[in-house]
Amino acid sequence: MVDAASGRGHDAGRMNWITVIWSASMGACLILALMHLLVWCRDYRSLPNLVFPVIALGIIALGACELALMQCGSPESFLSIIRLGHLIFGIVVPASLLFIHFLFETGRLWLLLTAIGLRTAAVVVNYAAGGNLHFLSIETVEQVSFLGETVSIVGEAVQNPWVRLGQAAALCQMLYVADASLRLWRRGGTINRRRALWIGGNTVLLFLVGMAVTGLISAGLLRAPMLVSFPFFGMVLAISYEMSRELQRTARLAVALETSERRLSLAGSAGRLAFWEWDLARDSIWISEDGWEVFGIAPTGKLGIQAFMEHVHEGDRDWLGAVVRESIDTTGTYAAEFRMIPAGGGGTVRWLAAAGRIDRNAAGEPVLFRGVSIDVTAKKEAEAEAARQRSELALLARVSTLGALSGSLAHELNQPLTAILGNAQAGRRRLGAPQPDLTELGEILDDIVADTKRAGSIVHGMRAMFLRETAADLVTVDVNAVVRDSLALINSEIVARKGGVEFTPSPQPPRVMAGVVELQQVIINLVLNGLDAISQGDQPGKTPRVGIRVADQGDWVVVDVSDNGPGIPETIRGQLFEPFFSTKSARGGLGLGLSISRGLVERFGGTLEALPAVPGAGAVFRISLPAIDRKSGTCQTPPTKTTLAPKAET
Amino acid sequence: MTRHDTEATVFIIDDDASVRRSLSRLVREGGHAVETFGSAEDFLTALPTLGARPACALIDLQMPGLGGLELQEILMARACPCSIVFMSGNGSIEATVQAMRGGAITFLTKPIHDEDLLAAIAEGLDHHRRRLSASLQAEDIRRRIATLSDRERETMAWVITGALNKQIADRLDIAERTVKAHRSRVMEKMGVASVAELVRLCDAAGFSEAV
The missing domain is CATH 1.10.10.10 (Winged helix-like DNA-binding domain superfamily/Winged helix DNA-binding domain)
Structure with missing residues (x-):
């Protein structure tokens, strides 16, 4: 049993290198296996991290087999240990291939299956053929010196012809890895190429080395123990090195993420922002640390949408719910402004503006609703104040217009009063007659009733012009009717100015959202301007004519007010709508009319513009208002969501 | 004189139909014949057919088309077929002065009290009647001179x-x-x-x- 080399054999006092190296490798493999197993436990979807420990543990087992072989004394146990080694090999190799398959995602499946199939067949043969895949039988075991120790190697043995099957399997494995690597390389990208080269290249190379060593040994050309675990160990190291870069990157990302989160949190608390996420499946809302304060909700462990809605102002609850549902069901995005009830019932109502997005899973189902909300109470209050001032200014302009029209309005009102007084006095005289004509008296009374009503409607129309309108007063109005009422109100003024107004209504009543009185104010303003236009021309004797045309253009209702004046010079067209710009300086135009009118029209979501000058024609002003869709009853271009809600309570 | 009294007529010229109807009732109660016109233009068109009779025109100052003062100017340029009483709900001093200088009898502010209206009409008719007789006399003299x-x-x-x-x-x-x-x-x-x-x-x- 002891050969000539035993003289240089193992001494008790010398360091046992084989034990040291094998133990170190096996220990390293164990640690790597555990590490990746832990990573996989955190992330079940990462299959490479699941396969890697299998490879590493397999290599430990292979190493153990090799150690046992080196210290083995009998040919029988030699034969059975190699047989066991092949079984382990049959696990390690497919695992390596699967690892590459999962990591690269470029391998050809048929090649993979062939390689695994061949390897499995080799394992079957390993058990079926008697002996193992390499040897049918081993006659003797020899001792050789290896790394300063005496180890056992195969002496005389009968080769198993089926060993070719193992070689074919190995070839196929290499082909698969080489092909997958090449394809990964072709994909480009730093990470892809590095992985192709480092993992793929090394694996192929080490397979080759392993095959060569095993081939040489089993052919009896190399008298050394089986050293299969070493190439594989190299492969594990290469993979592990590459995977560790992944871990490094993850660590860097974690640091960057933490920094960014800190920045976000800083921005959140500085800007009074609330970040939130609503897990739709679990109906659980997460709100950033400073966000609770913004929402005015006392922090609680679990907050569902129902509980959240309890904190929303009851006036906004229903439509906000509808907006949220619409976002989830159709649009996928969300934007709203709404009011929150202050915590504990004290303090003022706060306004929040929110924007968000729905995340959907692969099946397209909404899973997460996340976004950010900001406290816009101050902005809302400023807006309300600005609106109040705008409305006040419009009122002042209206009152001043009415003041200028007072003479005409008095005339307008005096007509029915004259008729009433005349009728009453005629009736009274008639009653003094010996035989009063009752039919005639009835007619007189009828006329008095009619004229009283007429006077009443004039007073009503005038009174409305003195009333404040607020943002909440937008109603559905028929533009034809508004123009008609406006003209009725200034009828006497038109007569007094010796002007003519031609009104062309649209065939269908065009409906828009507007304030009735404010729209009247705009139209009256434009008509009076039009009547004044002629006096600024070079034909002072000409009759001022104003045309009003209402047209329904689908999405928009357009009111064109034209005159027969000299037109607007292109040079001042842009300035017309600026406050205090007036061409009527001689007659005390304040220059606020157009500016205020534009403000009013814009409040209705519309525009007021002067159309480009046409030579020889007068000025044309165009009011465009978003039409109400006849079918749905909503605006095509709706005002912002805020206008759905009543004014801020301050 | 009595010959003309039965023919004495009040013309009411106002763009407002209900004012026309109401005033004509009142004037008729005062015992005068009434003819109404919706505009100065209508009145001028009908003028040649109205003949020479004592007449007083109640004219609204403010009307679409020809206004009251313009109508007065046209009437004065012709041998005036009637005396003129102005009505207005909104009479400025300038308009009043111009009307009076143009020979108007008076200027009534709407709404008009019946006593004032009938008094003005009586004065107007009387004035015109005198003017008519004066002009008849002058014509007679001119005939003799001829x-x-x-x-x-x-x-x-x-x-x-x-x-x-x-x-x-x-x-x-x-x-x-x-x-x-x-x-x-x-x-x-x-x-x-x-x-x-x-x-x-x-x-x-x-x-x-x-x-």
Whole structure:
């Protein structure tokens, strides 16, 4: 049993290198296996991290087999240990291939299956053929010196012809890895190429080395123990090195993420922002640390949408719910402004503006609703104040217009009063007659009733012009009717100015959202301007004519007010709508009319513009208002969501 | 005078139908005939058919198309067929002054009290009636003047200046006897007995001395 080399054999006092190296490798493999197993436990979807420990543990087992072989004394146990080694090999190799398959995602499946199939067949043969895949039988075991120790190697043995099957399997494995690597390389990208080269290249190379060593040994050309675990160990190291870069990157990302989160949190608390996420499946809302304060909700462990809605102002609850549902069901995005009830019932109502997005899973189902909300109470209050001032200014302009029209309005009102007084006095005289004509008296009374009503409607129309309108007063109005009422109100003024107004209504009543009185104010303003236009021309004797045309253009209702004046010079067209710009300086135009009118029209979501000058024609002003869709009853271009809600309570 | 009274008519010119109806009722209660017009233009169109009768026009100052003051101007340019009373709910001082200078009877502020209205109408009709009779008289005198020969008319022109027969003879370069003869024929044709009466007639007819 002891050969000539035993003289240089193992001494008790010398360091046992084989034990040291094998133990170190096996220990390293164990640690790597555990590490990746832990990573996989955190992330079940990462299959490479699941396969890697299998490879590493397999290599430990292979190493153990090799150690046992080196210290083995009998040919029988030699034969059975190699047989066991092949079984382990049959696990390690497919695992390596699967690892590459999962990591690269470029391998050809048929090649993979062939390689695994061949390897499995080799394992079957390993058990079926008697002996193992390499040897049918081993006659003797020899001792050789290896790394300063005496180890056992195969002496005389009968080769198993089926060993070719193992070689074919190995070839196929290499082909698969080489092909997958090449394809990964072709994909480009730093990470892809590095992985192709480092993992793929090394694996192929080490397979080759392993095959060569095993081939040489089993052919009896190399008298050394089986050293299969070493190439594989190299492969594990290469993979592990590459995977560790992944871990490094993850660590860097974690640091960057933490920094960014800190920045976000800083921005959140500085800007009074609330970040939130609503897990739709679990109906659980997460709100950033400073966000609770913004929402005015006392922090609680679990907050569902129902509980959240309890904190929303009851006036906004229903439509906000509808907006949220619409976002989830159709649009996928969300934007709203709404009011929150202050915590504990004290303090003022706060306004929040929110924007968000729905995340959907692969099946397209909404899973997460996340976004950010900001406290816009101050902005809302400023807006309300600005609106109040705008409305006040419009009122002042209206009152001043009415003041200028007072003479005409008095005339307008005096007509029915004259008729009433005349009728009453005629009736009274008639009653003094010996035989009063009752039919005639009835007619007189009828006329008095009619004229009283007429006077009443004039007073009503005038009174409305003195009333404040607020943002909440937008109603559905028929533009034809508004123009008609406006003209009725200034009828006497038109007569007094010796002007003519031609009104062309649209065939269908065009409906828009507007304030009735404010729209009247705009139209009256434009008509009076039009009547004044002629006096600024070079034909002072000409009759001022104003045309009003209402047209329904689908999405928009357009009111064109034209005159027969000299037109607007292109040079001042842009300035017309600026406050205090007036061409009527001689007659005390304040220059606020157009500016205020534009403000009013814009409040209705519309525009007021002067159309480009046409030579020889007068000025044309165009009011465009978003039409109400006849079918749905909503605006095509709706005002912002805020206008759905009543004014801020301050 | 009584001959004209039955024909005395009040014209109401106002663009407002109910004002027209109400005022015409009241005026009729006052015992006058009424005709109404919706605009100055309508009235001017109908004017030639209205004839010469005592008439008073109630005109609204403010109307589409021709306004009240413009109508007054047109009426005054013609031999005025009526006297004018203005109505307005919104009369400025300038408009009032212009109306009164244009010969309007008065200026009524709407709404109008019946007493004021009827008084103004009575005054207007009376005024026009006087104007009508004056113009009838003048026409009669002018007709008589037309019967004079040229020489007689020349003689009359000098007579009404108070010139003596001798002076007239000198001026016309004829014999004093001839002047006497012309003079007596003038007095006869004009139907007057004194020079003073002749002067009054010539005045009423607007006949002026010869230049």
